[in-house]
Amino acid sequence: MPLKTLLSVILLLGASQAMAVSARYQEAVKARIQGDYVIVVFADGSKGLVPVSSLSPDDRAWLTALGSRSPLAHGTSKVTVVKETNEVKAKKTIETSKIEGPLETVQLCQPNVIQNQIGGTCMMYARVHWLDIAGYYVKSSDLYKIINDTPPDNPWTSPRYVEGLSSIITDFKPKPIVHDLPGSAEDPFAWARDELRKGRPILAAFPHEIWQALPSGFVAAHPWNGGPVGHQIVINGFTWNKATKQGTFHIINSWAELPQFDLTTAAAQDGVLVIEQSLSPIGEVNVETAKEVVQSVTLIKTVGTTNLYEVQTNLGSRRVAAQDEAAARATVEDGQ
Numbered sequence: 001m002p003l004k005t006l007l008s009v010i011l012l013l014g015a016s017q018a019m020a021v022s023a024r025y026q027e028a029v030k031a032r033i034q035g036d037y038v039i040v041v042f043a044d045g046s047k048g049l050v051p052v053s054s055l056s057p058d059d060r061a062w063l064t065a066l067g068s069r070s071p072l073a074h075g076t077s078k079v080t081v082v083k084e085t086n087e088v089k090a091k092k093t094i095e096t097s098k099i100e101g102p103l104e105t106v107q108l109c110q111p112n113v114i115q116n117q118i119g120g121t122c123m124m125y126a127r128v129h130w131l132d133i134a135g136y137y138v139k140s141s142d143l144y145k146i147i148n149d150t151p152p153d154n155p156w157t158s159p160r161y162v163e164g165l166s167s168i169i170t171d172f173k174p175k176p177i178v179h180d181l182p183g184s185a186e187d188p189f190a191w192a193r194d195e196l197r198k199g200r201p202i203l204a205a206f207p208h209e210i211w212q213a214l215p216s217g218f219v220a221a222h223p224w225n226g227g228p229v230g231h232q233i234v235i236n237g238f239t240w241n242k243a244t245k246q247g248t249f250h251i252i253n254s255w256a257e258l259p260q261f262d263l264t265t266a267a268a269q270d271g272v273l274v275i276e277q278s279l280s281p282i283g284e285v286n287v288e289t290a291k292e293v294v295q296s297v298t299l300i301k302t303v304g305t306t307n308l309y310e311v312q313t314n315l316g317s318r319r320v321a322a323q324d325e326a327a328a329r330a331t332v333e334d335g336q
Helices: 003-018 057-069 122-134 140-147 159-170 188-197 209-213 216-221 325-333
Strands: 028-034 037-042 047-051 094-100 103-108 178-180 202-206 231-241 246-252 260-264 274-279 294-303 306-313 316-322
Touching: 028 057, 037 057, 103 188, 122 140, 122 159, 122 202, 122 231, 122 246, 122 274, 140 159, 188 202, 188 231, 188 274, 294 325, 306 325, 316 325
Parallel strands: none
Antiparallel strands: 028 037, 037 047, 094 103, 103 231, 178 274, 202 231, 202 274, 231 246, 246 260, 294 306, 306 316
């Protein structure tokens, strides 16, 4: 062995005996200090990334010297730090949107799971479907926490159930954006179609008359409260023939025997189908609309005890039936 090499070995052995180097690092064959970390390659081929702050003074000195004698070359890989964001990817709910001659068809996606309601809980299950279509998924455990131990035929007598009808929506983060049917909407069905064109499912209800068009067995198997909301459902599509002014609404239901069906607009008239609210798909940007302000009110004619007014606003002109000018103004500005 040459004298120079022999002296290097003697000095290295002397240094290892003078320093209390961890046995683990004595097996290191290459090292590189990079910022706050030391990258180490061991004799068995394994690698380690060690924080400099975690090293004892002897271990650090040992690895620093090793890095000078046997440096570890820089690799070609890169570490990319991705900025965390709270943005939610928007859900595309529209599956079909087409116009063929006078016929328009819009169809939103189905719920991931079409539920079968327990007892008279249609209001809750319709909300689950409504949220599902828009991209908000309710856990079964959260649903059962609300409906368990409620009276099966009249769950609305349970305060927990009534509160759950709101909390099942508001507990989501981000909070779902709900759009109420405007009080000024002259044609609720036209408003519903406009919302569906935007990809927003509709929460609706059958008060009473719908039962005349359905098999009696459905009524017996699915009790309801007999109040102003007989059965809650969701609308996720429509057809509309602008020439005949007729069409259909596609209904998502919560009965295993009748999970979905089409209801004609003719059958939906006279209060059979009541439009309530729409729901923006998750991730949709909430665009604030300008508040409608009345600029002038002009009496057109009187029909019985009701007056017909021409109301000019900052958003345009419309006709409103009201008892007096003040009521017409309130109808437009307050959505009454």
